[in-house]
Amino acid sequence: MDAVNRNVPLCVDCDGTLLRTDLLHEAVFLLLKSAPWKVLLLPLWLLKGKAYLKDRLAQAVSFSWGTLPLNDDVVALVREARSEGRIVVLATASHHSQAQGIARHLDLFDEVLASDAQVNLSGERKGHALASRFGERGFDYVGNDQADLPVWSRARKGTVVSASESLADAARQVTDVERVIAPPRPRIRTYLKGLRVHQWLKNLLVFVPLVAAHAWDSPQGIQAALLAFVAFSLCASAVYVLNDLVDLESDRGHVRKRNRPFASGLIPIWQGSLMVPLLLAAAFGVASLLPTNFLLVLAFYFCLTLAYSLFLKRRVIVDVLMLAGLYTLRVIAGGAATGIVPSFWLLAFSMFIFLSLAVVKRYSELLITLQQHKDQPAGRGYTVQDLPVLMSIGTGSGMVAVLVFALYINNPEITRIYQNPLWLWLVPPLLLYWVSRLWMKAHRGEVDDDPVVFAVRDWQSLLVVALSAALFLMA
Known part of the structure; x- marks a missing residue:
């Protein structure tokens, strides 16, 4: 030079x-x-x-x-x-x-x-x-x-x-x-990842009341559930984007989350700031086509997720209870959209099984923290010493969910809904296998941060779902 x-x-x-x-x-x-x-x-x-x-x-x-x-x-x-x-x-x-x-x-x-x-x-x-x-x-x-x-x-x-x-x-x-x-430009796939479109699978839970009530042949019910799915998905994406923007620093300290579009800088923060109100406006616009009860449930869901993102996700146990509640709220929203009131059995089963899934999520995060020779994950209230306690809570709530299902089958009123309810007794063993295997995989560090994503990619989980659906049809 x-x-x-x-x-x-x-x-x-x-x-x-x-x-x-x-x-x-x-x-x-x-x-x-x-x-x-x-x-x-x-x-x-x-x-x-x-x-x-x-x-x-x-x-x-x-x-x-x-x-x-x-x-x-x-x-x-x-x-x-x-x-x-x-x-x-x-x-x-x-x-x-x-x-x-x-x-x-x-x-x-x-x-x-x-x-x-x-x-x-x-x-x-x-x-x-x-x-x-x-x-x-x-x-x-x-x-x-x-x-x-x-x-x-x-x-x-x-x-x-x-x-x-x-x-x-x-x-x-x-x-x-x-x-x-020239820095890399974000592609459509990058934006879809930022919106976490793959997480929309969770919102299929709005169809559960329709299926549980055997009303899947109702055109009005299917249309209402589809609109509820779209509204919930848009609202959930708005919350995911806001959560990622609030958690930029924590995500960058995580071995996998640091590659998220906002944390890595692939999508500018100002674009995320625009996405949130636009997605919310679209979500509540779709929700306005449904009964007022659904609109209220969606607003309640947004407030809860906002509180979770800003405060509650750092509170031990409260965070997993909130996650389980948000899963269950999707089932309630499906009922509000279709006019079908979810039964006690459905809500009880949902709360316990979703608590188990929420604890799997935290357990997996803590296990990664342990493997990185750290004591506490960024932005969480847990330490690696909590791993045995979380496993006890998670496996216990999963087994209770199976017990609730067994009690539901033993309910005398079951004969009014199913012609051959004995077939349903084959479902609890499948659920016991799935819950036990999920936790075994989590303990080995083989479960993604999100157990729903793991289940969708896992052929054995999909087989359990297919067999359970077949048993319900036979019943």
């Missing part, structure tokens, strides 16, 4: 450039997780200017710098510049305390220029600050956004970190673009 280039500082933006995320957006959801009531103050802080908003957020939240998703190509560019003896500057619109925090963590920058309580160092202000510090055309700049165009216009050379051809062309109009780094 020639002496001229060696003497030119490399100035690097942070949000969307060095990081595959935005610290301002991250800070908002950290605030929502740590102090939800303070979110109401955000409009008031913003009225006093973006610099003031960033300053208050910086005082209210703290980051775990080691978990933030880095743009590896930009990090490599910075390392290359340092190896050549160039001065490297982190020049960002993020708050100075946050910029200094990530600079200290990476130990790659010689200087930091950032926003404070009075000045939001973005666009023209950043360009002026860098030109004042290093002179017109006296620095190279790495950025990723339209707001960086005024900075590139005062830089000697530029690097564009974006997959947008129009942005690269605009940058070429104002500076010598030396390099374009």
